[in-house]
Amino acid sequence: MAKDKVNIYDVAAKAEVGIGTVSRVLNNSPKVKTETRTKVLEVIKELNYRPNKLAQNLASQKANAIGIIVPTFIDHFFVEVLKGIQAALEAEKIDLILYKIDKDQAMLDKILDIVHSKKVDGIVAVTMDIGEEDYQQLLAEEIPIVLADEKNDDFHSIYLNDLKGAEMAIQYLLAQGHQKIAFINGVQTSQHGIRRLKGVKNILAKNDLVLEPELLKFGDFKTESGYKLMLEILDLPQANWPTAVFAASDNQAIGILEALKEKNIKVPAEIAVVGYDNIELAEYLKITTVWQPMYKLGYLSIEVLLKAIRGELNNFYQTELELKLIKRETA
Amino acid sequence: MAKDKVNIYDVAAKAEVGIGTVSRVLNNSPKVKTETRTKVLEVIKELNYRPNKLAQNLASQKANAIGIIVPTFIDHFFVEVLKGIQAALEAEKIDLILYKIDKDQAMLDKILDIVHSKKVDGIVAVTMDIGEEDYQQLLAEEIPIVLADEKNDDFHSIYLNDLKGAEMAIQYLLAQGHQKIAFINGVQTSQHGIRRLKGVKNILAKNDLVLEPELLKFGDFKTESGYKLMLEILDLPQANWPTAVFAASDNQAIGILEALKEKNIKVPAEIAVVGYDNIELAEYLKITTVWQPMYKLGYLSIEVLLKAIRGELNNFYQTELELKLIKRETA
DNA sequence: CTGTTAGCGCTTTCAG
DNA sequence: CTGAAAGCGCTAACAG
Numbered sequence: 001m002a003k004d005k006v007n008i009y010d011v012a013a014k015a016e017v018g019i020g021t022v023s024r025v026l027n028n029s030p031k032v033k034t035e036t037r038t039k040v041l042e043v044i045k046e047l048n049y050r051p052n053k054l055a056q057n058l059a060s061q062k063a064n065a066i067g068i069i070v071p072t073f074i075d076h077f078f079v080e081v082l083k084g085i086q087a088a089l090e091a092e093k094i095d096l097i098l099y100k101i102d103k104d105q106a107m108l109d110k111i112l113d114i115v116h117s118k119k120v121d122g123i124v125a126v127t128m129d130i131g132e133e134d135y136q137q138l139l140a141e142e143i144p145i146v147l148a149d150e151k152n153d154d155f156h157s158i159y160l161n162d163l164k165g166a167e168m169a170i171q172y173l174l175a176q177g178h179q180k181i182a183f184i185n186g187v188q189t190s191q192h193g194i195r196r197l198k199g200v201k202n203i204l205a206k207n208d209l210v211l212e213p214e215l216l217k218f219g220d221f222k223t224e225s226g227y228k229l230m231l232e233i234l235d236l237p238q239a240n241w242p243t244a245v246f247a248a249s250d251n252q253a254i255g256i257l258e259a260l261k262e263k264n265i266k267v268p269a270e271i272a273v274v275g276y277d278n279i280e281l282a283e284y285l286k287i288t289t290v291w292q293p294m295y296k297l298g299y300l301s302i303e304v305l306l307k308a309i310r311g312e313l314n315n316f317y318q319t320e321l322e323l324k325l326i327k328r329e330t331a
Numbered sequence: 332m333a334k335d336k337v338n339i340y341d342v343a344a345k346a347e348v349g350i351g352t353v354s355r356v357l358n359n360s361p362k363v364k365t366e367t368r369t370k371v372l373e374v375i376k377e378l379n380y381r382p383n384k385l386a387q388n389l390a391s392q393k394a395n396a397i398g399i400i401v402p403t404f405i406d407h408f409f410v411e412v413l414k415g416i417q418a419a420l421e422a423e424k425i426d427l428i429l430y431k432i433d434k435d436q437a438m439l440d441k442i443l444d445i446v447h448s449k450k451v452d453g454i455v456a457v458t459m460d461i462g463e464e465d466y467q468q469l470l471a472e473e474i475p476i477v478l479a480d481e482k483n484d485d486f487h488s489i490y491l492n493d494l495k496g497a498e499m500a501i502q503y504l505l506a507q508g509h510q511k512i513a514f515i516n517g518v519q520t521s522q523h524g525i526r527r528l529k530g531v532k533n534i535l536a537k538n539d540l541v542l543e544p545e546l547l548k549f550g551d552f553k554t555e556s557g558y559k560l561m562l563e564i565l566d567l568p569q570a571n572w573p574t575a576v577f578a579a580s581d582n583q584a585i586g587i588l589e590a591l592k593e594k595n596i597k598v599p600a601e602i603a604v605v606g607y608d609n610i611e612l613a614e615y616l617k618i619t620t621v622w623q624p625m626y627k628l629g630y631l632s633i634e635v636l637l638k639a640i641r642g643e644l645n646n647f648y649q650t651e652l653e654l655k656l657i658k659r660e661t662a
Numbered sequence: 663c664t665g666t667t668a669g670c671g672c673t674t675t676c677a678g
Numbered sequence: 679c680t681g682a683a684a685g686c687g688c689t690a691a692c693a694g
Contacts, residue, residue: 007671018681023673031679050447054394055671058385058686065428065450079410086431095450097396098427100417116381118687119396119426254615284585284616338687349665354689362663386687389670449671 006047015043026051057118065095066305067120069111071103071127075222076251076279077294081126081148084298092306094121108134115141122309124148124301129191144308146317148301150191156304156317158297162192165290165323166199166246169274172288172325173244174207178272182215182242184229184252193218196248196276215242219252226255234263243271244331250275250282250289257285257330272331286329293321337378346374357382388449396426397636398451400442402434402458406553407582407610408625412457412479415629423637425452439465446472453640455479455632460522475639477648479632481522487635487648489628493523496621496654497530497577500605503619503656504575505538509603513546513573515560515583524549527579527607546573550583557586565594574602575662581606581613581620588616588661603662617660624652 008026012019017040024032025040032040043049057063068085070078089096097120101110107130114120115138122144129150138145139154146156173181183200186193197216204211214236219225226247234241247253253275257267265271268288275282275289282289304317339357343350348371355363356371363371374380388394399416401409420427428451432441438461445451446469453475460481469476470485478488504512514531517524528547535542545567550556557578565572578584584606588598596602599619606613606620613620635648 009671012681019672020674020682021680024680027673033679036679048443050444052389052671053448053450054385054389055449055686056673058383058389058688059671059673061673061686063385090431096429098429100421112379113381117384118386119384281612281615284612340687343665350688351666351690352664355664358689364663367663383687386670387689389672390687390689392670392689 006049007052008049011040011043011047011049014047015040061118063095063119063121064093065097065120066302066309067097067099067114067123069099069101069114069123069125069128071101071129076281077249077277077292078126080279080294081298081301084295084300085124085302086298087295088299088302088306094306103129108137111138112141115143122146122305124305125150126298126301127192144305146301146305146308148297151318151320153316153318156308156313158300158304158317158319158321160292160297160321160323162195163199163202165276165292166196167203168323168325169246169276169290170200170203172327173246173272173274173331174203174209176244176272176331178242178244179209180215180242180244181209181211182217182233182245183211184217184219184226184233184245184247184256186219186221186225186248186252188218190221193248200246212240214240221249221251223251223255223258226252227259228255230256230259234259234265241271244268244274245271246274246276248276250277250279250287253287253289253330254281254285257287268329268331274331278326282326282328288328288331289326291324291326293323296321337380338383339380342371342374342378342380345378346371392449394426394450394452395424396428396451397633397640398428398430398445398454400430400432400445400454400456400459402432402460407612408580408608408623409457411610411625412629412632415626415631416455416633417629418626419630419633419637425637434460439468442469443472446474453477453636455629455636456481457629457632458523475636477632477636477639479628482649482651484647484649487639487644489631489635489648489650489652491623491628491652491654493526494530494533496607496623497527498534499654499656500577500607500621501531501534503658504577504603504605504662505534505540507575507603507662509573509575510540511546511573511575512540512542513548513564513576514542515548515550515557515564515576515578515587517550517552517556517579517583519549521552524579531577543571545571552580552582554582554586554589557583558590559586561587561590565590565596572602575599575605576602577605577607579607581608581610581618584618584620584661585612585616588618599660599662605662609657613657613659619659619662620657622655622657624654627652 008019008022012022022040025037101107124146127149148158151157151159217229219229245256247256253273256273260267267273275287278289278291307313339350339353343353353371356368432438455477458480476486478486482488482490548560550560578587584604587604591598606618609620609622638644
């Protein structure tokens with residue numbers, strides 16, 4: 001009646017071999033006589049034995065798992081990335097542990113806990129954006145880490161060019177004849193936001209235009225924020241209204257569209273809107289947007305991480321993924 | 332230079348105590364002199380020591396992690412459920428391991444691997460829908476399992492009443508004056524699909540109506556399937572067209588809407604559409620649909636699982652979550 | 663209150 | 679090719 005407690009010793013005993021041998025067949029070691037292997041395998045079936053991975057991992061010093069660290073759980077962006085991650089992991093027999101670490105917490109400390117926990121062989125940190133000194137500390141750790149959506153020469157990193165993305169959007173708007181453009185940005189301290197803002201200003205400057213202070217807003221990349229900030233802009237005297245709005249995320253663009261609809265303002269006739277990300281919703285809502293290859297970001301991150309774990313990488317892998325402007329009906 | 336290899340012995344040595352004491356402060360055991368604790372804590376900081384959780388887990392026989400088993404990764408339904416799961420887990424210091432198990436695989440075998448792996452203290456299986464005999468086998472295992480979106484008296488289970496949901500939808504359509512209704516279902520073998528079909532037929536029969544065989548389609552709950560199946564229906568002589576279509580998922584409803592748009596058929600004037608799930612997109616696309624509380628499903632699943640793990644549950648927890656019809660613009 | 667000593671269940675030399 | 683033994687790093691009695 002030793003129900004579930006069957007372990008490697010039970011198998012060894014019943015198969016009349018040593019536990020070493022059982023371990024070998026478990027790990028497909030080639031140096032086991034076929035006959036012996038068959039017998040052990042038989043007993044394993046009989047006993048419905050399945051190894052305790054905790055013990056396996058501790059003994060072998062590898063976790064057979066990877067960790068994904070995300071700042072805010074399951075928003076559209078991460079869902080896409082996760083899909084790519086899952087796809088890349090499909091074939092492997094590697095577990096996926098999801099860690100959510102809030103931006104405002106002691107991120108580094110939590111990450112170090114994970115690193116030292118030995119529960120994962122490697123980590124993909126998505127849009128982490130921690131400070132430079134924190135990165136330095138992380139460098140001291142020997143575990144493979146890939147930064148997704150973050151450029152950093154001291155790590156494997158796969159990123160998107162925010163500057164270029166913003167430039168594409170503004171360039172397009174300019175080409176459509178817009179001169180007075182508003183930019184509804186995300187979190188003010190976000191590196192992504194900062195770089196996108198720079199891109200906006202760059203192109204504007206190149207065309208002898210400026211971004212009016214009253215047409216630059218900071219929020220948090222979410223729908224609600226787009227809605228509120230757009231309303232603020234519409235509170236300005238109508239003469240000051242922009243003819244186009246560039247949003248730092250599609251979620252914000254959606255909020256902007258709602259605000260516009262509420263005020264009965266025609267899009268794009270009266271005010272054009274360009275989003276950022278190309279989340280699935282953007283397609284359904286026909287939002288013109290800057291496409292970020294999030295799925296690919298996830299997929300590639302895992303590929304790189306697995307290579308790094310296997311020691312197949314000699315240098316830090318660096319790749320900038322291409323962005324694309326997707327023209328639809330809002331601009 | 333023993334960089335990262337600092338373990339409990341190093342801490343014990345430097346703090347001039349036994350490893351037992353270190354372990355005790357690690358686990359907040361009350362029976363440690365404050366003075367000693369302080370000293371140990373100091374050394375821990377100094378050495379930047381963080382426990383190896385693999386070892387902790389093996390020794391303590393608990394994983395401090397739970398596993399989520401999903402059939403198809405990250406679709407709208409699961410994303411919502413995951414949000415709930417994450418929210419419920421927020422406060423706990425419990426890891427979340429995501430397992431994807433394809434429907435067509437040897438599901439039970441994979442689940443048993445997970446169970447015996449000892450990497451998780453409990454499991455939430457979402458929309459698993461394995462056979463009765465498989466459930467029986469699972470019963471033999473001592474690990475807490477909660478079935479989310481699946482009713483089964485032998486497990487903790489939190490579910491939605493498919494029959495009722497389908498009935499609500501059809502009832503509503505009937506009230507709107509529709510007599511000729513089509514049902515675009517999901518996978519033919521899905522218990523959810525089967526029950527929803529039953530609900531549809533129930534209400535129809537109660538009103539002396541029948542579901543025309545040509546107006547009953549089976550697909551796979553995805554957008555593409557809704558699109559294709561609707562097109563098939565529109566291939567029928569126009570006299571045979573339904574005046575309303577009920578879809579087994581919002582994803583399918585979206586596909587249906589696309590097909591209708593392509594054929595320039597007005598919704599709901601010419602053909603009304605009712606979806607199922609109330610995914611986020613449904614809101615933006617103004618789809619009338621049956622709301623399933625997916626977030627709550629996830630949240631509650633974790634609450635129940637945690638209680639089960641802590642041994643606070645004496646019986647199998649059973650709850651049916653309420654559905655709601657959300658009237659919007661497609662019907 | 664604290665040190666010591668067994669394990670937890672497996673992997674991995676090391677002999678043979 | 680295979681058995682025995684030494685850990686992996688920590689928890690949990692058990693003495694004291």
